[in-house]
Amino acid sequence: MGEDNIIVGIDIGSSKTSVAIVQRDLNELLILGLGSAPNDGMNKGTIVNIDQTIKSIKQAAQEATLMAGLEFNQVNINLPGEVFFENSQGIAAISRKDREVREEDVNRAIEQAKSRDIGNRSIVHVFPQYYKLDDYSNIKNPIGMSGFRLECSIHIVTVPKINISNIVRTVTKAGFKPYQGFVNSYASSRAVLEEEDKEGAIVLDIGAGTIDIMGFKDGYPVLSSVVALGGSNLTKDLHKCLGTTFSTAEKIKIKYGSVVPDMVTDENIEVPSYAKHGIDKLNKKEIARILEPRAIEILEIVKKNIKDRGFDIEKFSFCVLTGGGAKTKGIAKLAQKIFGIPVRVGYPINVKGVVDEINDPAYSCVIGLCLGDEVTFTSDKKEDAILAEKDSVIRKIGNIIKDILG
Ligand SMILES: Nc1ncnc2c1ncn2[C@@H]1O[C@H](COP(=O)(O)OP(=O)(O)OP(=O)(O)O)[C@@H](O)[C@H]1O
Numbered sequence: 001m002g003e004d005n006i007i008v009g010i011d012i013g014s015s016k017t018s019v020a021i022v023q024r025d026l027n028e029l030l031i032l033g034l035g036s037a038p039n040d041g042m043n044k045g046t047i048v049n050i051d052q053t054i055k056s057i058k059q060a061a062q063e064a065t066l067m068a069g070l071e072f073n074q075v076n077i078n079l080p081g082e083v084f085f086e087n088s089q090g091i092a093a094i095s096r097k098d099r100e101v102r103e104e105d106v107n108r109a110i111e112q113a114k115s116r117d118i119g120n121r122s123i124v125h126v127f128p129q130y131y132k133l134d135d136y137s138n139i140k141n142p143i144g145m146s147g148f149r150l151e152c153s154i155h156i157v158t159v160p161k162i163n164i165s166n167i168v169r170t171v172t173k174a175g176f177k178p179y180q181g182f183v184n185s186y187a188s189s190r191a192v193l194e195e196e197d198k199e200g201a202i203v204l205d206i207g208a209g210t211i212d213i214m215g216f217k218d219g220y221p222v223l224s225s226v227v228a229l230g231g232s233n234l235t236k237d238l239h240k241c242l243g244t245t246f247s248t249a250e251k252i253k254i255k256y257g258s259v260v261p262d263m264v265t266d267e268n269i270e271v272p273s274y275a276k277h278g279i280d281k282l283n284k285k286e287i288a289r290i291l292e293p294r295a296i297e298i299l300e301i302v303k304k305n306i307k308d309r310g311f312d313i314e315k316f317s318f319c320v321l322t323g324g325g326a327k328t329k330g331i332a333k334l335a336q337k338i339f340g341i342p343v344r345v346g347y348p349i350n351v352k353g354v355v356d357e358i359n360d361p362a363y364s365c366v367i368g369l370c371l372g373d374e375v376t377f378t379s380d381k382k383e384d385a386i387l388a389e390k391d392s393v394i395r396k397i398g399n400i401i402k403d404i405l406g
């Protein structure tokens, strides 16, 4: 088996770390190993305990290694936590006699669009959206065309440098070498969207502690954002209202929970043994009545977050929910009512493997990390998402890690 097409992704989440070892075969991923371990070291996308996170990474990696029968060192990682974006324009004059646009002109326009003050953040993704050449607009690829004035429009995603250095340090201490880093929303979007979905989809990865958002128009990202809420907020409400422990409330939520009371029966159910020390009565409709208001509140906050960033959620063609929270019974129905657009649950596509988890939205992010970079990165500027030099491959790379770690 050639090692070049083996890619490993590590998704460090607020509830679990997942590790996927895949073999990339043209347009399909073959999952060779998948591991998952609870993570008590991260809260709402921020590492709060490095040692616990390292433990979780090692445990998940060991599981994946055993399943795949392969050891690895270099990994693609998620960049959790705060995310910022800007849709920006750049201009390059074509001064050569023939006026033919070359790759270097495109890169000059992009460099200009990128040159802005981003303070203590790093650019992690640059997605060209479209180009304009003199009076012609909406050009997808201007190379080879002729004109005087090339304009580009790009989507820049930035994250705080401190977040990158913390995650890089943690993964390195766990014994792995981070190669590429992707924001959660982009990794998940890549795993669940078909190319044509990018004409107008908005993707929400509903995790335990964060909802990672990426909106697409005309094939490219236009919006990247994060809301620091998620499935744990629902569990917390249940934990308080039922008077059980958090972990019992989590089990009850997963087994019996719904965020649409009309979708469940109004009858008492047998109290599972793990909950018997805390409660003596359990009713599905009552559970749904506890969960519904918080779910509505969270979805309204998502809608407002998108609005505050200059977009109306109704203007997207449809919404795709993924992440573990997308498995909440009734969530797509409720979101459809609140957002006013069709909503579906997104599962990883174009993946094959022996384990059932490949059909689980909670693994979208880790599977997306294994897809690596794609053509939307400008041809010689792939370093935007690169954290370190790829082993045994000579390529021009950025120095994000050196910049951050000094
Ligand atoms: N069947 C289910 N019904 C309801 N909620 C569920 C179900 N399965 C998982 N969840 C919820 O999904 C959340 C975990 O999702 P996920 O594994 O995507 O999170 P994470 O990646 O660890 O966290 P984050 O992305 O926020 O850092 C938890 O809140 C969990 O309760």
Ligand SMILES: [Mg+2]
Pocket: 012, 013, 014, 184, 205, 207, 208, 323, 365
């Ligand atoms: Mg996640």
